[in-house]
Amino acid sequence: MNTHLVRHLGIFLLTLGFFVPALSLAGQCPPVSGVAVQVLGTGGPIADDGRASAAYLIWVDGKSRVLIDAGGGAFLRFAEAEADFRHLDFVGLSHFHADHSVDFPALLKSGSFSHRSEPLTVAGPDGSDLFPGLNQFLASLLGPDSGAFAYLGAYLTGTGRLPRLSAIEVDSENTVPQVVFGDDDSPIQIEAMHVPHGIVPAIAFRVRIGAEVIVFASDQNGNRQEFVEFARNAGLLVMHMPVPEDVTGIGRRLHAPPSVIGTIANDANVKMLVISHLMERSLRDLERSVGLVKSKFSGPVDVADDLSCYKLENQEE
Numbered sequence: 001m002n003t004h005l006v007r008h009l010g011i012f013l014l015t016l017g018f019f020v021p022a023l024s025l026a027g028q029c030p031p032v033s034g035v036a037v038q039v040l041g042t043g044g045p046i047a048d049d050g051r052a053s054a055a056y057l058i059w060v061d062g063k064s065r066v067l068i069d070a071g072g073g074a075f076l077r078f079a080e081a082e083a084d085f086r087h088l089d090f091v092g093l094s095h096f097h098a099d100h101s102v103d104f105p106a107l108l109k110s111g112s113f114s115h116r117s118e119p120l121t122v123a124g125p126d127g128s129d130l131f132p133g134l135n136q137f138l139a140s141l142l143g144p145d146s147g148a149f150a151y152l153g154a155y156l157t158g159t160g161r162l163p164r165l166s167a168i169e170v171d172s173e174n175t176v177p178q179v180v181f182g183d184d185d186s187p188i189q190i191e192a193m194h195v196p197h198g199i200v201p202a203i204a205f206r207v208r209i210g211a212e213v214i215v216f217a218s219d220q221n222g223n224r225q226e227f228v229e230f231a232r233n234a235g236l237l238v239m240h241m242p243v244p245e246d247v248t249g250i251g252r253r254l255h256a257p258p259s260v261i262g263t264i265a266n267d268a269n270v271k272m273l274v275i276s277h278l279m280e281r282s283l284r285d286l287e288r289s290v291g292l293v294k295s296k297f298s299g300p301v302d303v304a305d306d307l308s309c310y311k312l313e314n315q316e317e
């Protein structure tokens, strides 16, 4: 048995031993009905642990409706999850670190075979001096002059046989969350807000589907107090834990340590916390880190694996 399998087995047994209550919320994806979150990728930026980088799918009544992030490996996991590009209403790209966005053009290429004609809404952050905003990111991929994949440029124009991408940049000057999909009366409404991730413009997403609310924290250091309000009473909060508690320096400016993750989940009164975006440095200290999360948050906590599925059970009629 290779070391990767040993590690996965160890994490699996650890999960069984420490997080049994949370497993009652785990289910099979795609669910025939209702809302479920499927974690397509639980890894970080290093290809050393058999995990895909960040990507999350939301299933609604058996259809893959929302995709958040598309890091390396999302292309393969998207297929393994049996998701369908034609059913996507919305793609959110939290930021333009490669481990959150690099498989997006691969999914677009795949989708070009899907005979989809309906436009697809894509939301991402605005840019800075050092990072592109969503529009520049898309132009660098699909632009007619210098786009690396200009042959897929019909995604920008909606001419030809490809669906048009409707791009929405989330304004970093916003002091309140920005609606990026739907409205108060829509079955699906999605809001976004900037979160602190070092010098990288990054956004979190709050997805409301019927009465269910799912919040994707993205990479962030946990220092923006408004995020607690943004995540308030979520049925499921996904937070990233690539660093251990003793992280310092740039790692701390980029990421929240376990105790901060637990504090946010507690202060926001979320019903369940899912931990993802793990790296070797957080996995090697996983038991202690999860213990620190649970010392601050008494609700169910689960450490996701690729393709983990969480059914939201609290829908109100």
Ligand SMILES: [Zn+2]
Pocket: 095, 097, 197, 200, 219
């Ligand atoms: Zn990042």
